Structure formats: C-alpha cells, structure tokens
Amino acid sequence: MFDLKGKIAVITGASSGLGRDAALAYAKEGVNVALLARRAEKLEELAKEIETLGVKAIAVKCDVAKEEEVKSAIETVVNEFGRIDILLNNAGVAVRGGVDTLNNDDWDKSMNINVKGIYLVSKYVIPIMKQQNYGKVVNVSSINAFLADKNDIFIRHSYNASKAAVLGLSQGMAASYAQYGITVNTICPGLFESEMTENTLFKSQEFLSKYNILCPASRPAKRGELNGTIFYFSSDASSYVTGQYIVVDGGLSIV
Numbered sequence: 666m667f668d669l670k671g672k673i674a675v676i677t678g679a680s681s682g683l684g685r686d687a688a689l690a691y692a693k694e695g696v697n698v699a700l701l702a703r704r705a706e707k708l709e710e711l712a713k714e715i716e717t718l719g720v721k722a723i724a725v726k727c728d729v730a731k732e733e734e735v736k737s738a739i740e741t742v743v744n745e746f747g748r749i750d751i752l753l754n755n756a757g758v759a760v761r762g763g764v765d766t767l768n769n770d771d772w773d774k775s776m777n778i779n780v781k782g783i784y785l786v787s788k789y790v791i792p793i794m795k796q797q798n799y800g801k802v803v804n805v806s807s808i809n810a811f812l813a814d815k816n817d818i819f820i821r822h823s824y825n826a827s828k829a830a831v832l833g834l835s836q837g838m839a840a841s842y843a844q845y846g847i848t849v850n851t852i853c854p855g856l857f858e859s860e861m862t863e864n865t866l867f868k869s870q871e872f873l874s875k876y877n878i879l880c881p882a883s884r885p886a887k888r889g890e891l892n893g894t895i896f897y898f899s900s901d902a903s904s905y906v907t908g909q910y911i912v913v914d915g916g917l918s919i920v
C-alpha cells in the first residue's frame with residue numbers, strides 16, 4: 666500500500682532543500698517527477714540526476730505566485746505525462762520580521778508564495794485529479810503555524826500567518842474533494858537543514874543549543890527524515906486519511 670511505482674508527481678520548490686530531497690526519494694521509489702521552481706538550471710541538473718535512476722523527470726520553470734506561469738507549467742506536465750497522481754505543494758519562503766518591523770511587500774511575499782502559491786497550483790491540478798477520480802495532495806506547512814518565539818531569530822509573523830493558513834486551506838480542500846477520490850493532507854516540519862535555514866538558524870550556536878535542549882530528540886532533523894511522512898500521504902496507505910496534518914519535529918511541539 667506504500668507502493669508509488671509508476672506514479673506521476675508534481676513537486677513545487679524542487680530546486681533545493683526539502684523539495685529536492687523529496688524528488689530524489691520519489692524517483693528512487695519509481696515515481697516520475699515534474700520539478701517546479703524559479704531556478705531553471707538547478708531543476709535541469711536535478712532532472713538529469715533523476716533520469717539516471719530510471720524514471721522520467723522534467724524541469725519546469727515556474728513561479729508559483731504567478732498564475733500564467735502555473736497554468737502553463739501544469740499544461741506542460743499533463744502534455745508530458747498525461748496525468749498527475751501526487752501534488753507536493755512545498756515551495757515556500759521564510760520572511761523574518763514582526764508586524765512592527767515588516768513592510769507590506771514582505772507580508773505580501775509570504776502570502777503570495779506560501780498560501781496563494783498552493784491555491785494557484787491546486788487550482789490547475791485539482792480538475793485533473795477530479796477527472797481521474799484520484800489524487801494525493803500534500804501541502805507543506807510548518808510547526809510555525811502554531812509555535813512562535815520571542816527570540817529575535819524566530820520572529821516571523823507573516824510566516825506564522827501563512828503557514829497557519831495552509832492548514833485551513835488544506836482542510837477546506839480535503840472536505841470538498843474527498844468525494845472525487847482526492848486526499849489533501851499537510852506536513853508540519855520542525856527544523857531541517859536547507860537553504861532556508863542554513864545561513865540563519867543553523868548559523869546560530871545559541872539557537873541550536875536551545876533547540877537541542879528543548880527538543881525531545883535533542884537534535885534537528887537529518888536529511889531525508891521528512892520523506893516517510895511524504896510517502897505516507899502520497900500513497901494508498903493514507904487512502905482514508907484526509908484533512909489531517911502530521912508534525913515531524915522530533916517532539917519539539919509537545920514539550
């Protein structure tokens with residue numbers, strides 16, 4: 666029931682970090698992948714690497730906040746593969762700042778990429794999944810949907826708001842599309858090393874020491890530790906699970 670061989674997955678934010686890792690992990694399980702992000706060269710390099718694993722991979726340059734680019738990207742995927750089984754809505758940005766320091770452009774950037782991006786990509790993928798009467802949508806939120814911190818490095822009010830919105834959006838979608846054989850679930854990661862965190866959170870010894878003391882697992886996540894949950898929500902193992910979220914944070918949010 667965890668078998669993903671031969672499935673077609675669209676992964677947004679596949680050019681680095683968690684999206685890149687997920688794309689490689691899917692490919693190792695026999696999934697054909699469409700890689701979406703803005704940095705085309707990175708996607709093309711990754712597509713080449715993935716093709717050596719014996720599956721198909723296409724690189725599709727796409728800004729998820731721009732409707733015309735999203736529409737054309739999904740058309741490209743359907744022309745190439747004929748269907749879409751899995752949508753991993755992973756693209757995201759972590760803008761720092763509180764309501765008293767953010768400017769409106771920063772606020773809009775968080776909302777446009779982290780929330781509107783999921784809306785737009787889903788807008789073009791859901792009709793295809795409805796026709797198929799099958800689809801697995803996996804949205805990436807964050808523990809920052811429900812955890813905040815007074816520590817300066819963690820003050821990201823627009824990120825908090827956008828990631829909480831992902832949970833609400835996922836529930837709405839889940840309720841509407843279950844009747845079409847589509848599940849919509851959310852993953853809330855804790856701390857993973859990626860472009861988003863390597864020059865910020867991972868650079869601060871003070872932050873890391875505090876994290877390790879607070880976190881029951883006493884460490885950040887290791888590379889690939891999100892993929893089991895991604896596979897669960899992407900496969901028929903979760904066929905009767907929808908509108909739910911799983912927190913992958915080494916227990917940080919329970920203490």
Ligand SMILES: NC(=O)c1ccc[n+]([C@@H]2O[C@H](COP(=O)([O-])OP(=O)(O)OC[C@H]3O[C@@H](n4cnc5c(N)ncnc54)[C@H](OP(=O)(O)O)[C@@H]3O)[C@@H](O)[C@H]2O)c1
Pocket residue numbers: 677678679680681682683684701702703704705727728729730755756757758759778805806807808853854855856857858859860861862
């Ligand atoms: N790392 C963590 O500890 C952590 C924790 C909780 C949640 N998350 C979430 O996990 C997801 C992946 O983040 P990451 O940690 O892997 O960070 P990352 O390495 O910075 O990756 C972010 C990805 O999103 C893409 N992206 C950003 N804006 C985009 C846009 N407008 N259109 C299309 N793609 C866009 C980036 O590609 P381009 O720049 O090429 O467009 C990149 O591939 C995010 O949603 C993040 O909020 C991460």
